[in-house]
Amino acid sequence: MTSRPASERRTILVTGGTGTLGAELVSRLARGSHASVVVLTRGTARPRPAVPPNVQMLTGDVRCGPTFGLDSSDAATLREHITDIVHCVADTTFNRPLAEARATNVAGTQAVLAFAKECQHLERMACFSTVYVAGRTTGCFAEQDVGGADGFVNSYEQSKAEMEAVVRDAMRELPIAIYRLSTIIGDSRTGEVTGLNAIHHALRLLYQGLAPMVPGQETGLVDLIPVDFAAKASHYLFEHEFSPGATCHLCAGAAGSATLGALLDATMTAFERYRPAWRKRSIARPAIVELETYELFVRSVEEAGNQVLLQATRAVQAFACQLAYPKVFDNRHAGVVLARAGIAAPNVLEYYDRVVRWCVEKNWGTAS
Amino acid sequence: MTRVGIDALTYYLPAYAPTLSELEALGALRGPASTLAGFGFERARVAESESHVDMAMHAVRALLSETDTSPDEINLVLYAGALTSSSTMECSPAPAGSVLRLRDFMDFFKYPVSQLQSELDLSNASVAGIDQQGCAAIFSSVRLARATLLAEPDVHTVLCVSADRLPHGASREVVYNLVSDGACAMLMRREPKRNRIVATHQVTKGAFWDSGSLENEIIAAYFPTARTVIEDTLRKAGVTLDDIRWVIPHNVSLRSWEILLGLIGCPREKLFSANIGRVGHTIAADNFINLRDAADAGLLHPGDLLLLFTFGYGLNWSCMVLEH
Numbered sequence: 188m189t190s191r192p193a194s195e196r197r198t199i200l201v202t203g204g205t206g207t208l209g210a211e212l213v214s215r216l217a218r219g220s221h222a223s224v225v226v227l228t229r230g231t232a233r234p235r236p237a238v239p240p241n242v243q244m245l246t247g248d249v250r251c252g253p254t255f256g257l258d259s260s261d262a263a264t265l266r267e268h269i270t271d272i273v274h275c276v277a278d279t280t281f282n283r284p285l286a287e288a289r290a291t292n293v294a295g296t297q298a299v300l301a302f303a304k305e306c307q308h309l310e311r312m313a314c315f316s317t318v319y320v321a322g323r324t325t326g327c328f329a330e331q332d333v334g335g336a337d338g339f340v341n342s343y344e345q346s347k348a349e350m351e352a353v354v355r356d357a358m359r360e361l362p363i364a365i366y367r368l369s370t371i372i373g374d375s376r377t378g379e380v381t382g383l384n385a386i387h388h389a390l391r392l393l394y395q396g397l398a399p400m401v402p403g404q405e406t407g408l409v410d411l412i413p414v415d416f417a418a419k420a421s422h423y424l425f426e427h428e429f430s431p432g433a434t435c436h437l438c439a440g441a442a443g444s445a446t447l448g449a450l451l452d453a454t455m456t457a458f459e460r461y462r463p464a465w466r467k468r469s470i471a472r473p474a475i476v477e478l479e480t481y482e483l484f485v486r487s488v489e490e491a492g493n494q495v496l497l498q499a500t501r502a503v504q505a506f507a508c509q510l511a512y513p514k515v516f517d518n519r520h521a522g523v524v525l526a527r528a529g530i531a532a533p534n535v536l537e538y539y540d541r542v543v544r545w546c547v548e549k550n551w552g553t554a555s
Numbered sequence: 556m557t558r559v560g561i562d563a564l565t566y567y568l569p570a571y572a573p574t575l576s577e578l579e580a581l582g583a584l585r586g587p588a589s590t591l592a593g594f595g596f597e598r599a600r601v602a603e604s605e606s607h608v609d610m611a612m613h614a615v616r617a618l619l620s621e622t623d624t625s626p627d628e629i630n631l632v633l634y635a636g637a638l639t640s641s642s643t644m645e646c647s648p649a650p651a652g653s654v655l656r657l658r659d660f661m662d663f664f665k666y667p668v669s670q671l672q673s674e675l676d677l678s679n680a681s682v683a684g685i686d687q688q689g690c691a692a693i694f695s696s697v698r699l700a701r702a703t704l705l706a707e708p709d710v711h712t713v714l715c716v717s718a719d720r721l722p723h724g725a726s727r728e729v730v731y732n733l734v735s736d737g738a739c740a741m742l743m744r745r746e747p748k749r750n751r752i753v754a755t756h757q758v759t760k761g762a763f764w765d766s767g768s769l770e771n772e773i774i775a776a777y778f779p780t781a782r783t784v785i786e787d788t789l790r791k792a793g794v795t796l797d798d799i800r801w802v803i804p805h806n807v808s809l810r811s812w813e814i815l816l817g818l819i820g821c822p823r824e825k826l827f828s829a830n831i832g833r834v835g836h837t838i839a840a841d842n843f844i845n846l847r848d849a850a851d852a853g854l855l856h857p858g859d860l861l862l863l864f865t866f867g868y869g870l871n872w873s874c875m876v877l878e879h
């Protein structure tokens with residue numbers, strides 16, 4: 188790898204640049220730096236956000252190996268110009284069969300790393316991960332900690348932890364930083380949700396009165412972040428404080444988190460506020476229960492073969508079980524660096540109401 | 556403060572007790588017998604020729620005779636039932652799909668409680684029917700009996716009776732529970748020998764009145780509200796779960812009780828569960844059948860605090876704490 192001549196523009200490859208985080212990052216990268224941005228995705232049904240002129244869209248698949256299934260000359264040209272890689276591609280569905288999750292998150296990342304090794308002008312690379320590589324660990328989980336000692340709650344967490352191992356290995360040769368995100372819940376300014384995840388599905392089930400219980404503890408902290416913070420913080424770290432070999436937690440931390448009980452209360456309050464008629468449905472706040480009780484309920488639904496409740500429990504199960512392993516993410520390293528730039532995650536209760544409002548008023552994105 | 560309680564109680568269960576596989580063979584289950592077996596059921600009690608009033612009369616006759624009570628002593632009869640049946644007609648044979656066999660509009664005015672008063676010669680008793688609360692109706696009659704005994708000095712003995720039977724040919728499986736026919740009868744008095752009522756509590760959520768179309772929502776609604784109702788009853792009684800010696804259940808599935816016990820943090824050993832498998836879920840009388848059997852088995856001692864909880868369509872969650 189050699190440095191690019193100062194006169195040349197940067198070319199930033201953003202894999203997964205149309206996703207929840209990727210789309211926000213692409214617009215910041217395209218706006219903020221004198222760079223060309225190349226976005227690589229499979230181009231599936233997801234509606235494409237308006238693309239700035241200095242952004243080029245490529246259709247490829249990281250599961251196809253280091254050329255991503257591109258024409259070999261296109262891949263070579265890309266390798267020639269790339270100076271930065273922001274790797275956002277992931278299969279973010281929590282309950283995929285492990286082999287499928289690995290295909291995108293581990294083998295797909297290996298392909299991107301193999302591609303990166305061939306980029307002669309590569310200066311830096313960011314790989315996005317999740318703080319939930321912590322898995323079933325409880326208590327404090329720090330940036331230098333490697334997760335999974337107590338196992339994982341779902342295949343997503345496990346595959347991302349395996350991805351980190353692969354990335355850490357590649358750090359010996361490549362200038363890579365790992366950015367571990369907490370769960371993105373929506374935009375703190377507008378409440379808009381661009382990608383529905385298990386939390387939004389859980390909210391919808393609660394709204395429909397199909398969520399009788401959640402595992403966890405009333406006072407257990409739930410770490411959630413808004414997408415604008417995730418994009419702003421990771422963009423800042425990547426552009427201004429890039430530190431090869433670092434692992435950074437982009438999370439709310441203890442100060443920015445709320446208890447599970449408070450979040451459930453806020454949810455019920457918001458449902459009543461934004462759909463006054465909902466109150467008439469007399470839907471109770473879900474009970475917070477021990478994991479054993481929750482699992483017995485799930486097993487009973489499975490044995491009863493009740494399809495509606497089965498789908499409902501499956502939709503949240505893979506995420507909900509994480510609530511039974513309360514933990515706090517220590518973001519000492521990233522937190523200090525970001526604080527210097529005046530960037531901090533807001534407390535979730537400052538904007539949570541807006542997110543629930545968006546879900547209710549937009550009917551979880553199905554209403555125009 | 557005057558104490559009111561359940562001085563004596565009896566019950567009646569039909570003799571016919573088909574097993575789950577027999578019911579399955581008869582086409583009387585919605586799903587496979589194995590699912591209900593996994594949830595803790597073994598057999599149901601199924602009335603053959605007896606109507607719900609017949610069963611109620613059996614229970615009351617036994618009660619009067621066991622306690623050597625003269626029919627004249629009864630001042631008030633409260634007759635509870637889940638299926639809105641004001642009719643006293645025999646249910647067999649019923650036209651397909653119908654619950655009542657009405658020959659005439661006037662049949663609506665044939666009241667079970669009046670028939671019972673007449674046939675058992677309870678001539679000093681005024682009567683009332685209590686229904687529209689599913690399996691929680693008997694709890695309401697106990698609650699109202701207590702209120703009457705506290706409010707009206709000339710009422711000394713209240714007979715609470717509850718009886719229900721499913722129509723012939725109806726599925727015995729309702730929301731993953733095995734439903735039985737049966738009846739119970741109780742004498743309620745001031746300064747009772749046993750079973751003093753410490754607290755009662757009921758929550759109604761009429762939003763779920765259309766039970767048939769809201770089955771999934773009802774299953775989901777059951778648990779969190781059951782927990783708050785139990786907790787609120789304990790609070791009213793001024794006790795905690797630790798003080799409760801036995802939980803005397805309604806005989807919905809053992810599985811759902813295990814989940815509910817998990818929700819309220821109650822050890823499994825406190826649940827009197829012996830009857831769930833062998834009796835099934837009688838609409839009318841579970842908790843009181845169980846109370847009687849637990850007492851007969853020598854499990855209850857004077858002063859023991861008992862928690863009784865039930866749930867009925869409507870939706871109604873009802874709970875009481877008794878001091879045995």
Ligand SMILES: NC(=O)c1ccc[n+]([C@@H]2O[C@H](COP(=O)([O-])OP(=O)(O)OC[C@H]3O[C@@H](n4cnc5c(N)ncnc54)[C@H](OP(=O)(O)O)[C@@H]3O)[C@@H](O)[C@H]2O)c1
Pocket residue numbers: 202203204205206207208209227228229230231232233247248249250274275276277278279291295315316317318347367368369370371372382384
């Ligand atoms: N969102 C969160 O709450 C959260 C939390 C913690 C960590 N993270 C991490 O942050 C990163 C971004 O997450 P996100 O929420 O933005 O993900 P996302 O919304 O699911 O988007 C995934 C992106 O990857 C693309 N993609 C998926 N499979 C691909 C493949 N095989 N080849 C090429 N492109 C593919 C998708 O576009 P196509 O479908 O068109 O290919 C899309 O652009 C991921 O590493 C994720 O693990 C996210």
